Amino acid sequence: MTKVYIIHENSEWTVHLTKRLEELQVPYEEWHLDQGIVNLTEAPPEGIFYNRMSASSHTRNHRFAPELTSAVLAWLEHHNRTIFNGSNALRLELSKVLQYTALEAAGINTPRTIAAVGNEQIIKAAQELGESSFITKHNRAGKGLGVQLFHSMEGLQNYVEGPTFEEPVDGVTLIQQYIKAPEPFITRCEFIDGKFQYAVKVDTSEGFELCPADACQIDDLFCPVGETPNVVNLEQPKFQIVENFNDSIIEKYEHFLKQNQIKVAGIEFIRDTNGEIYTYDVNTNTNYNADAEKQAGHYNMLQLANVLKAELEKNYSKA
Missing domain, CATH: 3.40.50.20 (Rossmann fold)
Known part of the structure; x- marks a missing residue:
């Protein structure tokens, strides 16, 4: 059968x-x-x-x-x-470097990023990036691996040389431009069979400003697949499906997915203070928030x- x-x-x-x-x-x-x-x-x-x-x-x-x-x-x-x-x-899925190069090839804007191997090279990469605020993350990531926000070279050096430094599984650390959003949220666009399903607004006030989905783990209250109600802000759920979301970025995303033979994905972006979109994550192992879907009456696992x-x-x- x-x-x-x-x-x-x-x-x-x-x-x-x-x-x-x-x-x-x-x-x-x-x-x-x-x-x-x-x-x-x-x-x-x-x-x-x-x-x-x-x-x-x-x-x-x-x-x-x-x-x-x-x-x-x-x-x-x-x-x-x-x-x-x-x-x-x-x-x-296994390399943000490959994600960013593929996104840029499709005409999709990503944060300025430098990849580095070796602790000294991480410091050098941050100096070369030349940003007053920047983040680190793992190239092979998920679950917020290696995501740290820094406002100084001294802070980065203390982290890299300290006991809390996380060694990436593939050895590659990314140093990335920090995108300051006017409001604490990002947008995650979900696609099934290469077609847009919905956008979900993710409140980042209780998590890392740039990568809220990365910070979400299977065992915490805010996991996208969790059934537990959001309890930090009872008036404002952490995940909200945006009704009638319409932006030209969707057409670019669908073209990108077709180019790269991807059928199912969640793509995350953030807007800066000028309204410019920066795309920073393509998750081909995407999950969905049960509470947000129930509120909107849209069930992506059923659709899939x-x-x-x-x-x-x-x-x-x-x-």
């Missing part, structure tokens, strides 16, 4: 989709790739494959899950299987399940 195969390494982020697939009676199988084998002498099963591998897998003791996923995707692509978020999507069902039926109809 043909089915939908979900490639991932974290069941807590996948259960929201499998529940929807079960509701729609879509046959599926999970490939939890924290470890495994890839038999290149055999053909993979027939079906629709959806890659949800995360850049932060190493924080859950799944250090080589992305590398294994890369091998699996190459195997699937060699046999011409239908894949949502294939090898190129994984490449971008329907798209996967339609693709399965199109490719493997009973007729």
Whole structure:
């Protein structure tokens, strides 16, 4: 029997989709790739494959899950299987450097960024950036890894040379222009099958100003996949879907996703005091906030399940 195969390494982020697939009676199988084998002498099963591998897998003791996923995707692509978020999507998920170069190639503005390997080079990169305020982050990130805001070179040096410095899993630290927003929020645009679904406004007053989604973890109150109500500000939810969001950036994002063979993604941007948009994150392992979706009556995991069902039926109809 043909089915939908979900490639991932974290069941807590996948259960929201499998529940929807079960509701729609879509046959599926999970490939939890924290470890495994890839038999290149055999053909993979027939079906629709959806890659949800995360850049932060190493924080859950799944250090080589992305590398294994890369091998699996190459195997699937060699046999011409239908894949949502294939090898190129994984490449971008695992490297913000690749994200930014691909975004810029598509005519999308990103913050000024310098990549560095080595503690001395991090200091040198910040000096070269020449900004009074800047942030550091990991190239292979997720979960806010390495995200720190600095207003001085002295502060950066103390951090890099101190006990709290986080070594990136791939060795690459990014030093990035800090974008000051007039209001404490960013916007995250969600796409399924390469098409815009909705934009969500994320309040950053209780988190890092530039990267609120990065600061959100699976075990805290503000995780996008969490079911817990927002309690910091009862009058202003942390996540709010924006009604009738319409901006020319959406057309650029859809073109970017098509160029890079990405079917499912959340893309985050921030506006500066002049209203200029800076795009700083492409998340191909995107999740959705249950409370915000309930308020708006829009359910992206249901939409995704329907798209996967339609693709399965199109490719493997009973007729």
